[in-house]
Amino acid sequence: MAYDSSDDDVPLSRANGHISAARITKEEDRAMDKSISKARPGPKNISIRNGPVTDAMDVDSTNGAPKRKSRSSIGQAVNYKDESESDEGAPLAKRQKSKHKKEESDSDDEPIAKRNGKLPPSIKDIPMGELSDDDDEPLGTKLAQKKASIEKAAAKEAKSIRAAEAKAKKATPKKAVKEESDDEPLSKPKKRQSNGAASAKKTNGLKKEPESDSDAPIATKAAKKAAAAAPKAKAAPKKAAKFEKESSKDGGEEEEEEEFRWWDAPKKEDDSIKWTTLEHNGVIFPPPYEPLPKDVKLYYDGKPVALHVEAEEVATFFGSMLHSTQNVENEVFQKNFFNDFKDTLKKTGGAKDLQGNKVDIKDFGKLDFTKIFEHYKGISDAKKARPAAEKKAEKAERDKVEAPFLYCKWDGRKEKVGNPRVEPPGLFRGRGEHPKTGTVKKRVMPEQITINIGKEATVPTPPPGHKWKAVQHDNKATWLAMWQENVNGNYKYIMLAANSAVKGQADYKKFEKARELKKHIDRIRKDYTKDLRSDVMADRQRATAMFLIDRFALRAGNEKDTENEAETVGCCSLKYEHITLQEPDKVIFDFLGKDSIRFYQEVTVERQVFKNLKMFKKPPKEAGDDIFDRLTTTQLNKHLSSYMPGLTAKVFRTYNASFTMSDLLQKLKIDQNISLAEKIKLYNDCNREVAILCNHKRTIGAAHGAQMEKLSDRIKGLKYQRWRTKHMMLDLDPKLKKKKGAQFFELDEDLDQEWIEQHQNFLVEELKTKIQKKFEKDNEKLEAEKEAKLPQKELQERLKAASELAAKFKKENKTKKVEAEGKGPTLEKLEAAIEKINGRINVLELQCADREDNKDVALGTSKINYIDPRLTVVFAAKANVPIEKFFSKTLRDKFKWAIESVGDDETWEF
Incomplete structure (x- = not known):
């Protein structure tokens, strides 16, 4: 970014708009105070999400409200799909500002094609579970108090951490202080000693081993270390991970790959060097175009x-x-x-x-x-x-062709490639109101692709008649292949999968950076609160932006090439029209955020923040002018890095989500006697509060109503099944009606005869479908074994069971009696069946409530990108819940480092 030195570091790119004065005089400050109404302010620093848009708000109606798909949070693991087109490790000159990494994306990454134009509902309509016992207290006040409480706890913890570090440093004799070795494994970091006692704390989820020789001379310690290491080096066999090809038919099973536990491995001296050796087989090109038949025009x-x-x-x-x-x-x-x-x-x-x-x-x-x-x-x-066998055979053939491209050999070990496929040609869709939507995405040719590979490795062979654009050996880059697409000029990358060591280490560093922020958060908040009143305009703008980023989870924002990209903004790039101020302290944000998702929020803020925003908007500023005209993201991040190395505005989102989740989980009182579904809901309730406090939201999906109706039908179906089972008990012992009471055998009030008959028809059709599928599967098996297929007569014979079921239901509807079913039915068996049905009903009702609570909250965003996965692992251990209930298979692979480094340790803290 270039700057104009004549105007106090105002970015040149903004010099053509109205620029705020460099300094704020006392007279201007007092005049602004007088102009602000003295009306009673509302609860501070809380977002009132997606309230009504009125004419008085002066909100730009051109900003649409995209629709999100509804997601369930119980019984379904989050499906995380790695995006291989990240520009991580790419040359700086070739990275695009508009490039969004999938792993860091918000939940609002849904294509605009799947959204409608409705605004999400107000937060007032969102059930908040155990947010507060005071139902008469306004929700805005509740959330404000929640935030204030969390921030107070954060400040207290930051002070205690610094005090403990200072005490440990002061109490440790100089001769006992050891230099931290770069060869120390991540899982066993060095710990400080106080008066010779080993610290009981854990870092990165693993226990530290006590160091009995902390007072020994360095030479003695070195000798001990060498003596201990010598036999290990001699005894340990040399193990090298092999990049195995497809095993031959007669070669038996593929050699089992030794797992690479990078979190236990010695830390590299030069972290910028990503690999020493790299081998891979290149990329998978889409199939060539098949011309249309002559009769299709x-x-x-x-x-x-x-x-x-x-x-x-x-x-x-x-x-x-x-x-x-x-x-x-x-x-x-x-x-x-x-x-x-x-x-x-x-x-x-x-x-x-x-x-x-x-x-x-x-x-x-x-x-x-x-x-x-x-x-x-x-x-x-x-x-x-097509028959299932044909589909299966085609998939097997496709998998065989693609197999060599799915893995690479990285530093001698086998690593999975995220997505080795080159994008097929088609029409660019984009997100939101993208100016280039509909543009033709041209077919990517080998001549456009750069291969990154080790010097000693065999370069992949390009398709016949073609050649690669270039072949390079950049061991500081983590991509395997790269090309530039024609629509926006962005660079696309083939990267390693989410569960690879490279991606795992990036996640680990991200969360450790957020943990480090704990030590400094109170000082940062204190400083920017002070600078909210600075007479230097740049400092006041920076403090106000930091306030908004910290309190309302706004992204920092970057300047965009709006001619070629959708006009999306963040905090630092907010313009005059994106903020509407309402006395005495309400701020309305309305703009297109990341991925062209509409960010609409009504928030109440501190009086000084409201005053500052009013000052930043005062005439002659008008639509199109920047609010923070003396601030850029680069300047903001440079300031933040003065508190701790590598601190950026982005880290605040991770910190706030993880710290909040940690605080909420620690306050949970887990009763081990409650059901598994109830424990999962406790976790999801905390996750939901994090998502709301961090503005991770979505609009209610169009399919939500249908999904809830389907879930309701499943619950009704179980209630009907329970009613039938109870009447089977009466069939065995009619005296039970007097013993248990008539009410026990009555039909649930939400079931009526019309619904029952519809459900019975559904059950009959479902049985028919099962019989037909079983018949087809049996025939496929016989065909594979080269035996004669079953005749259609066999299918008709099997389908009689469905006809018999329909007749049974008809008889039950007429007589209101149900004959006992099953082999040797007894009262004990039927009672056990009723208990089992009750449990299933309870689980589904919890799922139903959870889905309704989460209909406009994106739990997956927080869980995947912002909440330290070790918090989830610790909760799972404490509550005795299988980790599979929170992490899908893909996420368990992605967060393997967190699962295995923490293990069953219930004392780990963020």
């Missing part, structure tokens, strides 16, 4: 036209996605596609009619892609209708 003005194969492929990009109305009916999408399509036509000789005459395609409205769409839909339907 693009129509223009009602007549079929012939196209060059390159133009035809572009036409199929649009024609194959007619079902995606959010895109194909978007005028910008249509315009960009049509411009690129015409360019391709011009380059390839244009379109011709069936007689060979040229057709001038100049009106998009006359184009008809229906035949193309029907062709691809037919292919898709045919693929879905």
